[in-house]
Amino acid sequence: MSESPASSAASQPLDTHSPPAPSTRAKEPASLTGLEKARAALLGAGLTFPQIPETLAVALKEKERWVFSTRDVKMSPYDIDNHVKESYDPPSPYVVLAHAGYGFNSYVITYYLVFGPLRLFLHLGFGGAYMNEKEDVIKIRECFSLADQIFEAAKTSGKLFPDEYLTVVCSDFYANYWGLSLPERSRLSNESQESPEEFLAKILKWLKNPKPRRPRCTPVRKQVVVR
Template identity: 30%
Template sequence: MPEKIDYLKKIRELTQEYFQISLDDIPIPETELVNIEPDRADGLLVGSKEALNYQYLVQGDITPFLNKAPEGYFLIGFWGHGFNSYGFYYSRVEPNSRIFFRLPYGGAYMNNKREAIRIKNFLINFFEFKNKLKTATTFNVVESMGEGFHEIKYKDQTVKFKGSVYRQRNPEKHFQKILKSLKVPTKRHQHIIKLPSWAGKKYEDMTPKEQEEYQEHLRRKFTWEPGDLKKVGHEPLTEDEKKLVESIKKQEEDVNKE
């Protein structure tokens, strides 16, 4: 009896080899996945138990997929027929989301090197985009052999259009436009700088501890050259800083004489 092939392991190896993408970077359900062997030609596919009875694989399957594919349906891998109708598949149905990807790759007349670069670029940007829309009430996206469809509802905003983002030279730019039209807030990292307690004070108004900390700050801020003072930075010295620097310099000279 021939040894059973682990399709998922093979798909993992091929996506890494062809697209330089790890399956760890692609959302895959934690449910048990099984080898899928379609009646329609050969392929290398794995999927959920919901995908065992019927697989949505060709252009004519797109509308049925959007309308009646069961929740929990998942399919990933490679499949094709004829000479040029081959592609990489990623299909998934969640409570508020339906994704159908049939991305061209492996056909006899395809520029597979170019398509591999496109697939990598598209998938990386798409899943970053989807991650920003976790609370979308509707998220239906189709990319299939140059045809595309998007229907996304986020809060009180809706985007719906036909057209392929995959075919665009810069998918990230198009996803950013969609986010903007949906008024999705973009969180920016705020770097909070905590100022020392002596900041903004005159030297004579500082406590002894603050004066000590300020002197240490200046020691780190300036470097000494024989007979001269060289400032590291661009701001001119204040009069207080000049006096303090000379005081520090004199202290160091006195220490060196001892």
């Protein structure tokens, strides 16, 4: 994956005076949970709310304006590169939902989910000065629906071998790619220039394909890579 041009800006505070985040920031009772605030923000912007595992949902907190996470936010949600690289050595399960970006047009809705056999990173354009909000709403709603189905299929389809996990990286600004990984051995491949919806639908189709995978074992530093 190419280095993000935003990597130098990722550590800077988000520019709240640039094109506005989705206009949903109504006064909220202090008693609302982070999950309720996140849901209200997304639904208020016309989006759907993605499926979040219960153990993570109860830990979701509003870290700053339009940034919801189950852990401390040490890097900008826009910085997808470093989030993906971190997942090569899988961190504790977490979820990040945010509207983040910089400049006039580099704004995205991010949904990062690291849980069980899935490392899912959605980085979908939304809120920039030159973006089509109606089209982006349709796209994000469809991508969230596909992400929900991928999450369920990754757990139940039987396509993944023990200790293997599926990494899916889907971005409007950078290449889409996915791959299967084993501990200490990353095998990301299958780069694609398809639309986010087409890309996610292809992965879901692979997961739901009843044809079993035949293991091909290759010793790699005392590891066994199953293709």
